[in-house]
Amino acid sequence: MKILAVAALLCALMALTPAAPAAEEEPEEAPAEEELDVEKRASCNCGWTLIGQRSFLYVSDRMTWDDAEKNCISLGGHLASVHSQWEYDQIREVFSDPTNEKPDTWIGGSDRKQEGVWRWTDGSSFNFRKWCTGEPNNLRSNQNCLHMVYKGYKCWDDLWCNELRPSLCAHLINSTMKILAVAALLCALMALTPAAPAAEAEPEEAPAEVSNFLAAPEEELEEALEAVEKEEPEDEKAPAEELDVEKRTCRWTRIGRRSYVFIPRPLTWAQAERNCVALGGHLASVHSIWEYNKIRRLINARAKGSPATWLGGSDQRQEGVWRWTDGSSFNFRKWCCGEPNNGAGSNQDCLQVNYSAHKCWDDLWCHHRRPSVCARGW
Incomplete structure (x- = not known):
């Protein structure tokens, strides 16, 4: 209760204090970094x-x-x-x-x-x-x-x-940190509420990247994927006709309420997502350690090993805020020690699994080629 009371006072001060124009820009940048830090602490230390x-x-x-x-x-x-x-x-x-x-x-x-x-x-x-x-x-x-x-x-x-x-x-998990994270979000909402007209223009400034897929119409998904593919080096691009070749050879495996298929052909992350959409799904999302280990076993059985493989996670829309391409909640994490690190600020925005000897998650440049796992159905 004491923490909430302090948070409420801070929120009230933020809401009542008319900030100078130059100072108004700083709180907008801080929440993203703070949210990322809170996420890292909530996900615990290496190996947890x-x-x-x-x-x-x-x-x-x-x-x-x-x-x-x-x-x-x-x-x-x-x-x-x-x-x-x-x-x-x-x-x-x-x-x-x-x-x-x-x-x-x-x-x-x-x-x-x-x-x-x-x-x-x-x-x-x-x-x-x-x-x-x-x-x-x-x-x-x-x-x-x-x-x-x-x-x-x-x-x-x-x-x-x-x-x-x-x-x-x-x-x-530190409950105090959770309360502070919620309080920070509430404060940010309170601070942004008076500037509603200006906030309406923000989507125009946001890059049309793959992360626009969340709850977006199909034409927006197409534009987002095209934007990512434009950033890929020419030698990384594959002819469009190659992307759906797995339609004829798919072997779907039921895991829980969804079906999964391992695509052995190395593709860029955007190409892999397009291929999964063509097959009636998306790059796979993961929501529990049980599900993750089942997916790893599927990869192991199909690939006769544990190659680094694309799943549907990306933080291209907002650095440090990870989303699944199927729009589901990003409520499970299995990052490797020190990851995601964005390659020291070099746009590692796509999620690969089976990284390192620990077979955990890593962020990687999206134009790299990897096998992939698709999922469909709920």
Whole structure:
């Protein structure tokens, strides 16, 4: 409440203070940078994956349960707690790999304080259980720490705490930062409201780039894609007849409510989006770690490897504000460490996946050629 009160006072000051003409321009530039910074902090540090209101990090180094908890605390969190089947399924996907078996892994449950009374190290309620049959059994006494077992039923087991295992850390997204981000947006709206007539002219100044696709008519999408293609070097352009060659050979795969197809032909990002539209969809968007890992498995199965591949993300309309070409919410992120970095200010505006050994996301120059994944249907 104190934070909201301060934010309200700031908003009131912004709304009531008649700024000088020169000063009016500065707040318009600040929100984009602040929004980007907030997004980076909300997405957490390198290697963390956002699931719901928390971020998770898989630590592959094998440690005792106590050392794993100390390590998580040093990273700003605790060993992970689990509170629903959905969350458990998502957590298991955090360190899923299309080619590797998942190892047994420490999470934050323990009954050291009182035998048989299990608690999470983060202090949250122990309101969900996924014990294997016959567990916890405290075999030969003092099995007081919880690990996820991936053989058989992918359930939980109690284990001696001095065993060495990988671990999973979690920390809560900073709610204060979220409140400040919302407050900043409200303040920006209040500051811009008196200048409504002038704001109407802004769309004319915005570049007609690919990001105009959001909720845009088909003719605007065409103009946007053409604008991006004009920026491509001549040797990167492909004849139009090449773009729909996959129509005859598509192998769509159902994942959740949508169907996906891997396009092996290397295309620029704009060409890949055109091709997906011709096939009745768009470059794929991603909305959960489960969905992302399914897409990675699809790429791996079709390409017999993990090549860097285009998906439908772009920040061409506003640097640092990423959007999907299908117009869906950009509510999941899997950026690599230090990404997106815009290539040190050199217009890396399109999203590729399977980047680096971590198989995460990277921003890249849109004229580069990559395979792609299309998706259609909801």
